[in-house]
Amino acid sequence: MLAYIGRRLGALIVILFGSSFLLYNLDAYSSDPTEGLRTSTDPRAHQQLLSLIRTLHLDVPPPARYFMWLKGVLGVFTGHFTLGLTRDQNQVSTYITHAIPVTIRLVTLATVVAILFGIGLGIISALRQYSRFDYAMTFFAFLMYSLPIFWVAVLLKAYLAISFNNFLVNGTIAPLWIVSAAIVSGVFWSALISGTRQKVMMIFAIAGSATTVFLTLLSLTKWFTHPGLGPIMMVALGLGFAFGITYLSTGLENKAALRSSVTVVLIGLVLYFPVEYLLTKFSNLLAIFVMLLVTVAIATAVGSGFAKIDRRPVIRTSIFASLFVGFLFIIDKLMKTWVPYVNSDAIHQRPIPTIGQANDLLPEGNFWFSFLDIVLHLALPTIALILISMAGYIRYSRGTMLEVLNQDYIRTARAKGLSERTVVMRHAFRNTLIPITTIVVVDIAGIIGGAIITERVFGWRGMGTLFNTAINSYDLNLLMGVSLITSTMIILANLAADLAYSALDPRIRVVGKK
Amino acid sequence: MSIFSRKAKVSQEQADTDIFNKETEGLSQGQIVRKRFFRHRGAMVSLLVLFSLVIFVFSTLGFKIFGIGFRGWWKYQITDIPSLRTDGCSVELPGCPTLDLLPGKNFGLGDHPFGQDDLGRDYFALVMRGAERSIEVTVVIGLVAGFMGTVIGAIAGFYRGWVDAILMRLNDFIITIPTIIIAAVIGFHFGNKGVLFLAIFIGLFIWGGLSRLVRGEFLTLREREFVDAARVAGASNRRIIFKHILPNAIGVIIVSITLLMSSAILLEAALSYLGFGVVAPDVSLGLLISQYQDSFMTRPWLFWYPGLLIILIALCINFIGDGMRDAFDPRQRRRISRKDRAAERHQVVKK
Numbered sequence: 001m002l003a004y005i006g007r008r009l010g011a012l013i014v015i016l017f018g019s020s021f022l023l024y025n026l027d028a029y030s031s032d033p034t035e036g037l038r039t040s041t042d043p044r045a046h047q048q049l050l051s052l053i054r055t056l057h058l059d060v061p062p063p064a065r066y067f068m069w070l071k072g073v074l075g076v077f078t079g080h081f082t083l084g085l086t087r088d089q090n091q092v093s094t095y096i097t098h099a100i101p102v103t104i105r106l107v108t109l110a111t112v113v114a115i116l117f118g119i120g121l122g123i124i125s126a127l128r129q130y131s132r133f134d135y136a137m138t139f140f141a142f143l144m145y146s147l148p149i150f151w152v153a154v155l156l157k158a159y160l161a162i163s164f165n166n167f168l169v170n171g172t173i174a175p176l177w178i179v180s181a182a183i184v185s186g187v188f189w190s191a192l193i194s195g196t197r198q199k200v201m202m203i204f205a206i207a208g209s210a211t212t213v214f215l216t217l218l219s220l221t222k223w224f225t226h227p228g229l230g231p232i233m234m235v236a237l238g239l240g241f242a243f244g245i246t247y248l249s250t251g252l253e254n255k256a257a258l259r260s261s262v263t264v265v266l267i268g269l270v271l272y273f274p275v276e277y278l279l280t281k282f283s284n285l286l287a288i289f290v291m292l293l294v295t296v297a298i299a300t301a302v303g304s305g306f307a308k309i310d311r312r313p314v315i316r317t318s319i320f321a322s323l324f325v326g327f328l329f330i331i332d333k334l335m336k337t338w339v340p341y342v343n344s345d346a347i348h349q350r351p352i353p354t355i356g357q358a359n360d361l362l363p364e365g366n367f368w369f370s371f372l373d374i375v376l377h378l379a380l381p382t383i384a385l386i387l388i389s390m391a392g393y394i395r396y397s398r399g400t401m402l403e404v405l406n407q408d409y410i411r412t413a414r415a416k417g418l419s420e421r422t423v424v425m426r427h428a429f430r431n432t433l434i435p436i437t438t439i440v441v442v443d444i445a446g447i448i449g450g451a452i453i454t455e456r457v458f459g460w461r462g463m464g465t466l467f468n469t470a471i472n473s474y475d476l477n478l479l480m481g482v483s484l485i486t487s488t489m490i491i492l493a494n495l496a497a498d499l500a501y502s503a504l505d506p507r508i509r510v511v512g513k514k
Numbered sequence: 515m516s517i518f519s520r521k522a523k524v525s526q527e528q529a530d531t532d533i534f535n536k537e538t539e540g541l542s543q544g545q546i547v548r549k550r551f552f553r554h555r556g557a558m559v560s561l562l563v564l565f566s567l568v569i570f571v572f573s574t575l576g577f578k579i580f581g582i583g584f585r586g587w588w589k590y591q592i593t594d595i596p597s598l599r600t601d602g603c604s605v606e607l608p609g610c611p612t613l614d615l616l617p618g619k620n621f622g623l624g625d626h627p628f629g630q631d632d633l634g635r636d637y638f639a640l641v642m643r644g645a646e647r648s649i650e651v652t653v654v655i656g657l658v659a660g661f662m663g664t665v666i667g668a669i670a671g672f673y674r675g676w677v678d679a680i681l682m683r684l685n686d687f688i689i690t691i692p693t694i695i696i697a698a699v700i701g702f703h704f705g706n707k708g709v710l711f712l713a714i715f716i717g718l719f720i721w722g723g724l725s726r727l728v729r730g731e732f733l734t735l736r737e738r739e740f741v742d743a744a745r746v747a748g749a750s751n752r753r754i755i756f757k758h759i760l761p762n763a764i765g766v767i768i769v770s771i772t773l774l775m776s777s778a779i780l781l782e783a784a785l786s787y788l789g790f791g792v793v794a795p796d797v798s799l800g801l802l803i804s805q806y807q808d809s810f811m812t813r814p815w816l817f818w819y820p821g822l823l824i825i826l827i828a829l830c831i832n833f834i835g836d837g838m839r840d841a842f843d844p845r846q847r848r849r850i851s852r853k854d855r856a857a858e859r860h861q862v863v864k865k
Contacts, residue, residue: 018687023696030703139556142836146776146828148783148800151821154807162811452694453784467695471702471790479699487690 005495012491019487021066024480028062033087033474055085056477069480083484084477092481095466100485102357103462106455107447109378110385115440117386118393123429124192125394126401133191137394144391149384153457156380161352168342168351171225178215182208227335231272234328238265241324249320250313251421257314260306261321264299268325279333283367288330295322334375337368344369353377355459381458389447396439401432434504438497445486445493547765550841557837564830568649574642590636592643592797596626597634611637611815629815631806640797641819647798648824651713651782652831656775658717663724664760664767670725671732672755682729689722696720697781701790709792716781724770731763765842772835776828783824799824 033056037049052058057065072082083092125137186208190200218224229237242261243252250257268275278291299322303315342351346361353359359373404410405428413423452464463482470478538546551557576586590596611629628637670681688696700715735741736759744758783800785791792798799820806816 015683015686015690018683019690022687023691023699026696027699027703030699138836142829142832143825145832146780146825148780148787148803148821148824150784150787150807151803151817151824154803154810154817158810452698453788456788467698468788471698483691483695486692486695490690490692 005499008495008498012488012495015491016484016487017070020070020480020484021063023483024066024069024476025062027476027479028065031474031476033476034058035474052087055089056087069477073484083481086478087473087475092477095478096463096481096485099461099463099466102460103451103455103464105374106357106378106381106460106462107385107444107451110382111389111444111447113382114386114390115393118390119397119433119436121390122394122397123401123432126398126405127424129402131191134398136191137398141391141394144387147388149388149453150457152387153380153384153454156384157354160383161354161380164352165350168224169349171219171222173215173219178212178219181215182211185211225339227338229328229332229335231269234269234272234332237328238269238321238325241265242321245320245324246317248425249317251419254314256306256308257317260303260314260318263306264302264318264322265325267298267302268295268322268329272329275329276333279329292323292326295326298322333368334372337372341369341372351376352379354380357458357460381454381460384457385447385451385454389443392439392443393436397432397436400435401428404428404431407431434501437504438501441493441497441500442490445489547841551837554837554840556833557840560830560833560837564827564834567645567827567830571642571645571649575639575646577646588639588642590639592635592639594636594639595634596630596636610813628819629813631816632809632813637816637819640802641799641823644797644799644802644820645823645827647709647792647796648779648782648800649827651709651792651798652775652779652827654710654713655717655720655778655782656771658714659721659724659774659778660767660771662718663721663770664728666721667725667728668732668755668760668763671729672736672751672759674733678729681725685722685725688719689726693720693781694784697785698788698790701785706793709796709798712791713782716778720774720778720781724767724774727766727770728763731766732759735759735762765838769835769839769842772831772838776831776835779824779828779831 034049034052037045037052042048057068060068069084072084075081081093083096086092086095121137125134128134186204189207190204193199193203239262242265243258246252246254246258246261252258275291278287296319299318300315303318304311306318307314338351341347342349344362346359346363353376357377358370359377362369362373410423410427413427414420418427451460451462452467454460455462455464456468463486466478467482469475470482538549541549573584574586574588575591576584611627626636626638628641631637631640666681666685670678670685696719697716700719701712704712704715736754741754741758744754749758782791782798783803786798786800787804789804792801794801802820803817803824806813810817
């Protein structure tokens with residue numbers, strides 16, 4: 001194993017060397033960083049030109065200059081690491097260390113949501129192969145494949161940000177919208193849950209009327225201008241999730257899992273006021289993290305208390321339920337911050353921003369204010385990124401799931417008389433995740449360098465913006481810095497994907513002598 | 515009722531396999547593929563739409579090929595600046611679109627179907643020229659990258675050894691630089707040399723994924739008996755590659771080139787949007803969106819039409835690619851409908 005990793009890392013260095021050499025020379029020969037200064041009529045231009053040539057060693061031919069740059073990069077082993085200077089004489093590495101966290105913040109949430117929903121929809125679509133839902137999903141996925149992200153971004157800005165802000169002034173939903181939302185939800189749920197025609201009609205009616213009642217209530221109570229979860233909603237959501245997750249993970253027949261997850265939810269809700277107090281008193285990320293650990297510990301204890309045999313699925317189910325309750329608490333806290341946030345001077349009642357990564361005018365030091373601010377600034381780019389990247393996951397997981405369902409071990413599992421839920425969730429789903437893991441890992445690495453357009457459209461200052469600046473200002477060192485980081489991430493992710501594959505699938509071995 | 519319910523029964527699967535086998539009896543590989551493709555409704559509709567769209571787009575403004583010019587049927591060129599149309603538009607927003615698809619008095623294209631931009635240029639002409647450029651770029655990228663990927667993958671997979679090692683390292687170099695980065699570097703520095711040059715240059719750098727696929731296919735195919743047989747019969751390497759292996763790998767190649775083209779049209783749009791692609795006096799769909807994105811609130815038509823056209827083209831190519839994948843994949847089986855089953859039962863009864 002170690003020998004394999006060592007050999008792969010050796011290959012990695014060779015590949016990085018090759019690709020950076022290629023890009024360096026391609027860019028160096030095709031661009032002239034002194035062009036602007038040489039044609040300038042400014043009397044100081046000549047002086048600047050000379051100093052630029054001196055600091056960036058422009059008098060050295062590119063292939064040789066590449067090795068000067070490489071010497072700085074290899075300094076990582078000797079402690080003299082440098083990615084070179086930018087045109088304005090700053091260290092490239094400083095720019096990059098500032099940009100990476102921004103990009104990671106931009107893509108993390110979108111990637112996680114896209115993966116979860118993409119895999120979920122893809123698998124349901126595979127289980128309903130050739131159904132109306134399947135065709136709709138296929139069309140939807142192809143449509144998302146074909147969307148230019150900058151075009152979607154403009155639409156999102158117009159309809160989700162500007163129109164939604166206008167809507168918030170009043171906060172009531174027009175009846176036409178309620179009716180259309182009801183029809184959409186009815187169609188969605190009845191397509192999702194298959195059955196006889198009668199059942200489909202019933203589900204359509206239930207989902208449609210539930211949506212109507214729900215939206216009307218929200219509209220009448222002015223929920224959108226004064227959002228909050230409130231105890232009833234928390235109880236309903238928590239119990240609903242407890243039942244749902246038990247159904248998916250162990251089946252409702254498993255009484256221990258059901259009882260334990262419901263208990264966890266109830267414990268959480270009983271502790272509502274103490275937790276609320278703690279969140280207000282200790283508002284920082286560390287405190288939230290500690291509370292998360294406590295939550296998981298409680299869930300584990302409750303789970304092992306209820307389970308007599310086969311503890312792991314029960315504990316797993318209650319941990320999921322407890323995490324959901326924790327999530328509800330955070331949402332509730334954010335909603336309570338909403339009214340003061342919207343009415344603060346910096347926001348001016350227009351909470352959904354169309355551009356930027358944070359509002360600089362907000363008062364400092366209020367953790368929940370800045371938390372909500374970050375969440376709202378993330379909203380539009382996240383939706384855009386999800387729309388673009390979810391399509392791949394839907395198609396891929398659908399294809400893999402169909403392949404897995406045709407395997408002999410699935411037939412064996414059915415022949416043993418296992419319930420269809422066990423066959424799907426335990427035998428098919430887990431095997432589907434193996435190939436998906438590998439593309440997910442590679443995708444995450446790619447997206448860090450690949451959010452160039454998203455960053456540009458939404459005005460974030462991350463790696464993509466850095467790359468844009470580098471090209472437009474003929475800044476070779478900056479360009480190489482960005483691309484070196486991105487390429488390294490991609491290669492390492494490929495290695496990680498291969499290792500993950502072999503760890504998940506015992507049939508694959510990486511310890512390879514040919 | 516539940517999420518996990520399963521429709522198909524095992525016995526029915528068996529019956530379906532029989533129907534399927536009977537249908538393909540006595541047909542050549544090519545005939546089966548063609549039959550499957552024609553049956554893929556999405557792909558056929560897309561093919562039809564794309565074909566008519568290409569003819570429509572290229573005939574609108576006319577084009578020049580080998581020095582022979584063809585006049586288009588549309589009355590404006592992109593350089594014409596007719597006066598802004600005011601009748602029928604609101605006062606602040608002259609130049610609104612005249613396209614009307616509802617039956618009635620105004621049905622048809624009208625004077626300016628997609629409206630006019632702020633200068634008064636006919637937007638229909640601009641969008642059509644942009645679509646021409648986008649389609650050209652897509653096709654050229656597809657051809658160049660397809661050629662490179664196929665040749666390099668074929669050579670690497672067929673000859674193996676040090677040739678393979680060198681070519682695949684070259685492949686690794688190219689694959690590790692993200693497409694958009696390398697395309698942007700090329701686009702920014704060579705964009706002013708013309709669209710064709712840009713497309714060829716980009717095509718030279720994005721064949722990485724394709725060549726890997728082709729190489730894999732060649733590695734397996736070259737070990738098969740029919741290749742041995744050909745070699746024993748005295749066929750040259752060139753003949754084996756082109757006559758024996760390539761026809762068997764053609765499915766993989768066509769499918770990936772199609773999918774490559776659908777990403778190429780989005781890549782071109784993205785590059786032009788960022789300013790690294792097609793540059794100003796020329797027009798492309800991405801460039802139009804980038805130029806007019808700020809007018810979305812005032813003149814929405816300047817934003818809608820180029821975007822919808824990109825989506826339409828990319829969607830068609832994707833569906834065609836999907837249809838081809840289904841047609842070429844021997845494991846893929848079409849859905850056996852209730853009607854087919856009824857027909858089968860009917861025949862059995864008659865016998």
